[in-house]
Amino acid sequence: MLFVTYGKNPYSMVREILEEIKPEKECNRDSLIALKPNLVLAKPSGSGATTSPELVRGVIEHFKEKGFLNLIIIESSWVGDSTERAFDVCGYKDLAREYNIELFDLKKDKGTKKKGDELTLSVCKKALEVDFLINLPVLKAHCQTRLTCALKNLKGLIPDKEKRRFHQLGLHQPIAELNTIIKTDLVIVDAIMGDLSHEEGGSPVEMGRIIGGEDPVLVDSYAAELLGLRAEEVPYILMSEQLGIGSLFDEATAIKEHRLDNYPKVTLKPSSRVKRLAQYIVEGGACSPCYGALIYALSRLEEEGHLEKFSEKIFIGRDYKDKESSSLGVGMCTARFERHISAGCPPKARDIVEYLKDYNKP
Numbered sequence: 114m115l116f117v118t119y120g121k122n123p124y125s126m127v128r129e130i131l132e133e134i135k136p137e138k139e140c141n142r143d144s145l146i147a148l149k150p151n152l153v154l155a156k157p158s159g160s161g162a163t164t165s166p167e168l169v170r171g172v173i174e175h176f177k178e179k180g181f182l183n184l185i186i187i188e189s190s191w192v193g194d195s196t197e198r199a200f201d202v203c204g205y206k207d208l209a210r211e212y213n214i215e216l217f218d219l220k221k222d223k224g225t226k227k228k229g230d231e232l233t234l235s236v237c238k239k240a241l242e243v244d245f246l247i248n249l250p251v252l253k254a255h256c257q258t259r260l261t262c263a264l265k266n267l268k269g270l271i272p273d274k275e276k277r278r279f280h281q282l283g284l285h286q287p288i289a290e291l292n293t294i295i296k297t298d299l300v301i302v303d304a305i306m307g308d309l310s311h312e313e314g315g316s317p318v319e320m321g322r323i324i325g326g327e328d329p330v331l332v333d334s335y336a337a338e339l340l341g342l343r344a345e346e347v348p349y350i351l352m353s354e355q356l357g358i359g360s361l362f363d364e365a366t367a368i369k370e371h372r373l374d375n376y377p378k379v380t381l382k383p384s385s386r387v388k389r390l391a392q393y394i395v396e397g398g399a400c401s402p403c404y405g406a407l408i409y410a411l412s413r414l415e416e417e418g419h420l421e422k423f424s425e426k427i428f429i430g431r432d433y434k435d436k437e438s439s440s441l442g443v444g445m446c447t448a449r450f451e452r453h454i455s456a457g458c459p460p461k462a463r464d465i466v467e468y469l470k471d472y473n474k475p
């Protein structure tokens with residue numbers, strides 16, 4: 114089961130999702146509950162790179178109000194940055210002070226060897242002491258693995274030396290095996306703002322939602338579709354499924370959606386890369402989950418060479434609701450257009466890619 118809520122206020126959205134999931138039923142009062150955001154580097158969440166501190170605030174308040182006080186925030190930024198700096202720049206130092214919660218910089222921790230399936234991996238000791246791990250990734254693209262979400266977010270729980278070795282090992286196998294050693298108990302994805310192409314941000318795309326679930330494979334395979342990918346295109350997702358970490362998303366997966374009447378509008382000033390893709394779009398009052406899906410889909414199509422001959426404009430947004438046109442439209446609002454890509458509301462980027470990749474073929 115997946116839980117999705119729409120909007121742009123991460124605090125209230127995450128509170129709503131947690132009231133639904135009730136993760137505290139899996140914890141004892143004295144359980145050590147670790148919150149693992151994605152603070153890959155010292156950039157605020159508006160860059161599309163890091164987890165919003167307001168989302169983390171919502172998680173902290175949920176558990177504190179239920180009487181679970183043994184909370185800790187754990188993270189190790191990528192090799193090129195200081196976690197301490199990321200805690201500061203991303204607003205976590207203020208948060209920790211306000212709620213009297215420890216911020217644990219795993220760069221200062223020792224590694225311990227643990228056997229995965231075929232590999233032996235070095236894992237930070239603190240990560241193994243945790244009783245309940247709340248994985249709080251950002252939904253974004255990645256230049257090597259194509260997607261980074263829940264499964265890959267655990268790479269912040271290993272020593273820097275091991276992070277370098279993960280790259281030498283090609284990332285996919287060690288990421289999957291790391292997830293056999295460290296179990297994620299709950300995933301809450303910050304999918305309000307992600308990045309179009311890189312984990313370090315810089316080309317943010319609004320997606321206007323938070324996704325919750327208890328199975329990181331299910332969450333990631335669903336997340337892949339939102340970015341226009343099939344799970345097979347992200348090998349660590351399939352490897353994780355084969356290692357028994359979780360199940361793949363398919364059309365039969367139950368999704369409980371909230372605030373379907375609360376899709377936020379697109380507000381972000383586009384980066385140059387987003388602007389280039391936006392040339393194909395005629396937008397009129399589009400919601401960000403819809404517009405973001407189209408941007409990600411166009412990015413996939415561009416990567417695969419399908420945009421070279423594409424000269425159409427794609428209409429999107431509430432302004433076209435109930436209007437007839439001979440143009441090409443996407444989403445339920447353009448359902449009366451003669452040529453219509455997907456009736457989803459919001460559509461998934463994967464469905465847009467499937468429709469458009471053969472569009473110019475004779």
Ligand code: SF4
Binds near residue numbers: 399402429459
């Ligand atoms: S189809 Fe229309 S209402 Fe639905 S998400 Fe897209 S723009 Fe918004």
